Structure formats: C-alpha cells, structure tokens
Amino acid sequence: MFFCRIIVLILFLSPLQGHAKTNVLFINPGLPEESFWGSVDGYISEAAKQLDIKLEIYHARRDHINAIDFLTRRLTVTPLPDYIVLVNEKGIGAKMLDTVRGFPIFVTFVLNDLSEIDKRQAYKDAHWQTFLLPGLFPDNEYIGRETAAALFEAGGEVPAEVAVISGDKTTPASQQRELGAMTFIQHNIEMAFTQRVFGHWREENAYRQSKALIARYGELRYVWTANDHMAFGVQQAAVDMGLVVGEDIFISTVNTSKRVLLELKAGKIAALGGGHFVAPGLVLTKISKHVDQGYWSKTDRLPLFEIIEPNSELHAILLSEEWQRIDFPHLDVEAVPFSAFKQAE
Template identity: 35%
Template sequence: MLKFVYTFLLMLGAAWGPVAHAESVLFLNPGKTDEAFWISYSQFMQAAAKDLRIDLRILYSQRMPELTVAQARLALQGPDRPNYLVFVNEQYVAPQILRLAQGSGVKLFTVNASLTANQLSLLGERSDRLGSLVPNDEEGGYLMLKELIRQHPPVAPGQVIELLAFSGLKITPSSQLREQGMLRALAEHPEVRLRQVVYGGWSRGRAYEQAKLLFRRYPNVSLVWSANDEMAFGAMQAYSETGGVPGKDALFSGVNTSPAALQAMIDGRLSVLVGGHFTLGGWALVELHDVEMGVDLDQYGGRDRLIPVLQLIDKAHAKRLLAMGASPDYGVNFRRLSAKGRPTSYRYPFSLQTLMR
C-alpha cells in the first residue's frame, strides 16, 4: 500500500508544476475520481477559482486517509508549496496534517468535516489555521427522516412503520452527525420502529449486498433512510429485486445532488433528497480570497462556521439544479459575494438560494 501511495504521489507531483499566481490553493479531495459527489464538489470549486482568479490544484485521495496525509506531506514540505491548503477532516486526518504544516508557511482551511472539540483542545490555537466551513449534517439527517415520515400513509393505532437506515462510516463525522439527526427525528415518532442501522461505507455495492439480506429479514420495511445517494441506489436496486417499487411500496431517501439523484427525485423513485453541501469548497475559496485581500473573517460571522447548506430538494429544485450543472460557472458571480469593503453586519450568503437566483 505504501509503495502505491508514493508512486501515485510522484505522478501527481509532476502535474503540480510551478505556481502561476501568488494566490495558490491546493484542495485535498478525500473522494474517488469517479465519485459523483466529490466530482461535483471539485467542479464548483473550479468555477469559483476561475471567477476569483485563484490558482487551484485538486488531488484526490481515493478514500484512502493515508494517501491524504502523504499528499499533505509533499505539499507542505516539498519545494512548491501552495499559499493555502484546503482539506477535509475525513477519518480524523486533521491532527496529522496540522503537525506537518508547522513551520511550512502554508495557511490551512478545513471544509465539510472540521476538527473535533477534542482535537482543538489538544492542538491549541494555531495562527496558520484560518478557519472552517461545515454543513448542517445533523439537521440534514433529521430533515430527511421527518420528510419520509410525513410522506408515509398514516397507520392505524397500535401499528408501526418499519424503517431501515444506511449510515456511512462509523469514523466519519458527517456520517455520525447525519445518523444522530435521524435518531432525533425517530425519537419524535413512536409509531416508527427502526429495525436496523448498517454502515454501507458510502458504497452502492456494499449497501446493495446489505439490503438484499435486510429486506429478506424485514419484509415489512416501508421507509429506507440513507446517508448518501449511492447507498440509496444500492438499497433501491435490492428492493426492486424483491418485486417492490421504490417510491410506491417503500419510500427511499438520500443525500447529494448528483445528476442521478436529481433525476431519481424527478422520477419519483427517490421520495426525499437532501443536498447542497457540494458548494462548501467554492464558498471557502471566497473566504480565502478575502483573507488574501486583508479581510478579517472574525468580523463577518467568525472563522469557524456551520453553514445550513443541506436542505430538502423538491422536484422543482431538482430540475433547476440539473440544468445549472450544465453551466461551467453555475450562474454564480463569486466576486460579488466578497466581504471586502462591506459593513461588519454583512454575512456571506452561502446557500443554495444563492445558486437559485
């Protein structure tokens, strides 16, 4: 594995090249190069970088935290260092990256999953850690189950609605938080019985194999909650093979605004879809560009912020987002979002509504 990591890094290092502008950003993308969510995440960042004239480089770690750390080591201790390193605290890699960054001169910014309270207390204050933008994952998990239950036909007194849940990874903060939100909604509905939570590792194939067993074990399940779209598709495939019709005989939910998920929402196969967090990397670049221009983020909402980007996507939203994805700039003027020269009452309008205007 280690040999593969360094071979992979050498190949990527050749593509890094000299920095073309003073303001350079490297994003360590934790996903795979064929993973719809992380591809869309990178595309939105590229649109922001082009508008803001930022020299952006993106490296994928293929869901291997050891590769993320190796990429960070090369970027932070090699000869061609970026001005800013943006990364995700996926599988809790942040402490290792912060240790590598000491004395490098590179400024750090975390997105999607930031440092935990325990990590922050252990690492202390760091002048090179600029801040973070994370989504409302707990609320997203909550909203998803609440909407599934709302859409389910009412049951007679004494009867129950059976639920299956597909979470991501036990050691991933976003997975943990979405699951907590699901459990909060469940506590508000005693008529719903959670049969089992399984960890599908964000994978369609793994969720499919799990769902084949679970639907045999629990044939009366009529609600299926999934922490991302890929696991929802795996569960839907397994359910279809039992003769059931997703969206009719059982209601399915998922997270992410991939083209496939948006189309499934439009077609009615997905009953509930939550999304919008693919934008966080692009919004982070707006803040980093402002930092470069001398803006103090503490005066405009704080350095570490939870952004309510996860929201319910209805069919009308899905159609607009599908059309928007075909535009290379997403129709957003990122420069106009800057806090530079604005009163301190200004707050960055980081939301899906900014895309929908």
C-alpha cells in the first residue's frame, strides 16, 4: 500500500517536474530608453509573465551590425532559445536568418517583415519551411495616410505648405508610413508638398532639419513625422524660430509615449497614431498556442494602429501602461473584432 502511494505521488508530480519553460529571445533593434521600444518591452514582458515564458530581450541600440554579432554569439551558448523574435530593421532580416539557419529554433518576424524577395527565397529552403513562422505586422501605410489626413483637418484645412520627416530609407515601416502620407498629400490640392527628409527616428536630427525647412519655406504650416521623437525635434525648432505650435504650425506623428500623449491632450501634437507596439507581445500568445497545441495562426495583419483621440478610453489605457490588467492567456489574434488591450473580467 505504501509503495502504491509513492507511485501515485510520482505520477502526479512528474508532469510538474518535467515542465520546462519555453525560452524566447527577442532582439529589440532600439534602445530601452526610447519611448516606443520601452513600451514594446513593457507589454511583451507582462505577456511573458502571464504566459509562463522565459523571455530574453537584447537591445541592439539601432546598430544592425551589433544585432547580428550578438545573435552569432548567443547561438554558441546553451540553452538555445526555442523561438527567436526578430524585427527586419534596416533590411537585415535575411542576414539574421542566415545566422540562425541550421539551428532547431523557430523564428518569426514582427513589426517589419522580410521583403517579398527574401521571403520567397527563404521558403525555398527546407529548413525554413519548418522553422520560419508567419509574423505579425501592423498596416503602416494606413496610419501614414490617416495621420496625414488628421493633420490637415487639425490645421483647419487651410491651404498651405507641408513637409515630411520620414524615418529612414530601408526600414519597411518607414517606407510604408511615408507612402501612406504621400498618397494623401499628393491627392490633396490644398497641401503644397515642399520636401521630404530622413530624420532617422532621432529628435536631434529632426530639430536641425526642421529649422532649415522653416527658414526655407515661408508658408510651411503642416509637418508630418514618422515617430514621436522626430516630432519633438520639430516642436523645439518651431519654438526657436518664433512659431506657436498648434497655431502657426501643426505637427502629426506616430507612437504613444507618455510625453506625446500628454502633448496631444495639450494641443501641441495635432494628430497622433499608434498602438502597434503590442505586436511582439501578441506574438508570444501565438508561441504559447504553438507550444501547447502545435498550432500557429496564419493571421499576420491586424488593425493595430488607431488614430488616438485625447480623453478617449484608449488614450487613458495607453497613458496608464497598466499592462498587468490585460488578460494575455485569453487574447486571440484571430478574434473578430480584436483588441490587444482586453482586460481580465
């Protein structure tokens, strides 16, 4: 009888003792102190906690060579990750895949996808037919177009000049946001396009560029920017050039840092889009289901972007950043309608 009880006890405990957390490596291409990438870290970390995933985050600090060097070194250390989440920042996705090729590690991309050429090439490889999983990507062209439209409306639809401060030349998100903005501008005869510059996502770059743009174009009223840091640079340049933000010049941007949310409410940002920082965290819900059920949803495009209105419920959620209130185990990216901010009941 005693031995029977011992056997039953062993059988009961063995699943718990044998359970090993899923190891996920996320290579964050940005800096932890950047508003967008900081929000990414907070959201994905809470998702990992609730889903019982061991998450490792490495910040490449906007250095694509650094990202590849780290990945090469990391693959020499055990235990290896079970999954790697990558961002095709500055077009290095194919090189990162080459680094991981041959390892029994599932790889998925978020935010910035591989180019169609690179994707087709990868799926010709038997290894990637098994280990490259569909990613999760926001519609950047949509938010580029919508923020440009909201910018024109916020400026009273007054006919005037407009400038575009894009991110960089190679990152897909930057290209697509710019395409959306330019589509609206080019089809709006009331907006006279002046110039596009690349701020490389940095406030100091946009500051210098904006001073030159304001000096060069006397009727400049609208400035579309691809992220909040560059918008802050435009704001400071406008002030230093004697303009009143929200009266003489109107600025739109993308991202949802606390600072930009507060400045939207104060009228210093004319139009704001955001919400896409959740994509890496949502991929963890797909990984969890893949581990438990062997199932990977084919959903790769979600309406993650929204125009953020001041004093709205979404504005309050984004401002609070209380991600622990979100019910990650029950988020279903295939649900219609879908919300990345569904809270536990």
